[in-house]
Amino acid sequence: MSTLFIDGRWTSASAGATREVVNPYDQSVIRTVDEGDSADANAAIRAARVAFDDSQWGEWTARRRSRLLHRIAELLQRDRAEIARLETLDTGKTLVESGIDVDDVTAVFEYYAAQAESDPGRLVDAGNPAVRSRVVYEPVGVCALIAPWNYPLLQMSWKVAPALAAGNTMVLKPSEITPLTTIKLVELLEEAGTPPGVVNLVLGPGDPVGSTLVESPQVDLVSFTGGLETGRSIMSAAAGTVKRVALELGGKNPNIVFADADFESAIDYALIAVFFHAGQVCSAGTRLVVENSLHERFVAELVKRAERIKLGNGLDSDTESGPLVSAEHRAKVERYVQIGIEEGAWLLAGGRRPEEPALSQGFFYLPTVFDECRSDMRVVQEETFGPIMTVERFSSVEEAVRIGNDTTYGLAGAVWTSDTRKAEYVARKLRHGTVWINDFGPYLPQAEWGGFKRSGVGRELGHAGLAEYQEAKHIYENTAPEPQRWFAR
Numbered sequence: 001m002s003t004l005f006i007d008g009r010w011t012s013a014s015a016g017a018t019r020e021v022v023n024p025y026d027q028s029v030i031r032t033v034d035e036g037d038s039a040d041a042n043a044a045i046r047a048a049r050v051a052f053d054d055s056q057w058g059e060w061t062a063r064r065r066s067r068l069l070h071r072i073a074e075l076l077q078r079d080r081a082e083i084a085r086l087e088t089l090d091t092g093k094t095l096v097e098s099g100i101d102v103d104d105v106t107a108v109f110e111y112y113a114a115q116a117e118s119d120p121g122r123l124v125d126a127g128n129p130a131v132r133s134r135v136v137y138e139p140v141g142v143c144a145l146i147a148p149w150n151y152p153l154l155q156m157s158w159k160v161a162p163a164l165a166a167g168n169t170m171v172l173k174p175s176e177i178t179p180l181t182t183i184k185l186v187e188l189l190e191e192a193g194t195p196p197g198v199v200n201l202v203l204g205p206g207d208p209v210g211s212t213l214v215e216s217p218q219v220d221l222v223s224f225t226g227g228l229e230t231g232r233s234i235m236s237a238a239a240g241t242v243k244r245v246a247l248e249l250g251g252k253n254p255n256i257v258f259a260d261a262d263f264e265s266a267i268d269y270a271l272i273a274v275f276f277h278a279g280q281v282c283s284a285g286t287r288l289v290v291e292n293s294l295h296e297r298f299v300a301e302l303v304k305r306a307e308r309i310k311l312g313n314g315l316d317s318d319t320e321s322g323p324l325v326s327a328e329h330r331a332k333v334e335r336y337v338q339i340g341i342e343e344g345a346w347l348l349a350g351g352r353r354p355e356e357p358a359l360s361q362g363f364f365y366l367p368t369v370f371d372e373c374r375s376d377m378r379v380v381q382e383e384t385f386g387p388i389m390t391v392e393r394f395s396s397v398e399e400a401v402r403i404g405n406d407t408t409y410g411l412a413g414a415v416w417t418s419d420t421r422k423a424e425y426v427a428r429k430l431r432h433g434t435v436w437i438n439d440f441g442p443y444l445p446q447a448e449w450g451g452f453k454r455s456g457v458g459r460e461l462g463h464a465g466l467a468e469y470q471e472a473k474h475i476y477e478n479t480a481p482e483p484q485r486w487f488a489r
């Protein structure tokens, strides 16, 4: 079956190119997909433009769009097992993690189904009884939705659901290395009754497919999730046509543990924070910041448990963590381990590939712990996006906050303490888009997600996640116009 979807039809790439999608667990080919280029991207933009400007889609009521989103949520749950399996094959994450992603995405479609109907705009008091003034919310237009490889279905759905709820049309561009669940999502969107041209799918590399979408004068909005450098280039490429840009970028997220924290929970979550999905999570708690008096005991226990994490095939029920996504990505992680060693961090665990023959074909890397780190080290400041934990110490609340904010990123952070006033103080002081108190990792459809500083621009999820895809229009009606004679005095 062809895997580009343009104007309601599945089609091959215009130049006939294809790409093999590889399982990171054993490098086997899962599927061969079509690989688009600029011509395909432009065809998809044209279809989305026509569907926005000239089709019946613009006449759909909010209720009808809401029903469409509910139906998509139903179909996601109907095919939950198949989708989770595909995501695991494509990314290497465990089946349990993939199932959590499908459930999250279902909840996000349900949430925006409700939001679509509950936002009729608002009346504004103009201070004049003869005036009817109101603000209405309209779709932005044609949206380019560009997603990364670490959460392929989830990150794309966080864009598709609000974009559809608001009445936009769109072109989807998943990561070229993990397109399988986005293809499946588009099949479900089609089955649910999304009109032709409203959702289009172009597979292929960032350049030329992504860059064509970003630079096109026919595209009104780009929503991008991915790395800082790509985000920078997208922001600057979009300036030529002054389109809206939303960026969800990386993080370097502190996990601050005070000595009065519940030891068992803090240890357990410190491991989850960084080794879940082999550290390939934007909000991974790679920076453990631990109080001096607890440091020795905490780190000793962490190392013991990190060394016991069972790596393996994401499809096997006893696997606790899968491989990294590709050979290139593992090479990047290995470079950061080398950098950490050269910078003087103490390597306490990992720092190499596993030796088990069963894992030799996969892109595995052992959970790695660096102790005695300082904020000015590159391994502490730069996003390694792998299973690398760095440990820093603090001896006062102020120092914990200073270290937690000593990053150019600002995506997420956590604080562990049994003192609620201290927790609240630290949560307020941290300059990150999400702060967890005595927890690490959860996100909710109804709560905004996004970054301060270089972690991005804009928000996904929540009310703000819908507003990204809306234009506010003020309609001011004078019900009793009279000549003003401004120029005839």
Ligand SMILES: NC(=O)c1ccc[n+]([C@@H]2O[C@H](COP(=O)([O-])OP(=O)(O)OC[C@H]3O[C@@H](n4cnc5c(N)ncnc54)[C@H](O)[C@@H]3O)[C@@H](O)[C@H]2O)c1
Pocket (backbone or CB within 6 Å): 146, 147, 148, 149, 150, 151, 155, 173, 174, 175, 176, 204, 205, 206, 207, 209, 210, 211, 214, 225, 226, 227, 228, 230, 231, 233, 234, 248, 249, 250, 251, 281, 282, 283, 383, 385, 411, 450, 451, 455, 456
């Ligand atoms: N903030 C968040 O919510 C969040 C969530 C997930 C991932 N991320 C970040 O994503 C990154 C990992 O993902 P990645 O390696 O796939 O990122 P990436 O920046 O390499 O690629 C992301 C997407 O952009 C496309 N792209 C590349 N160059 C482009 C260009 N010039 N124009 C348009 N599109 C282009 C890619 O093909 C891919 O689809 C990490 O930095 C991670 O922190 C952030």
Ligand SMILES: C[N+](C)(C)CC=O
Pocket (backbone or CB within 6 Å): 150, 151, 154, 280, 281, 282, 283, 443
């Ligand atoms: C946004 N999140 C946490 C689901 C995935 C980040 O990579």
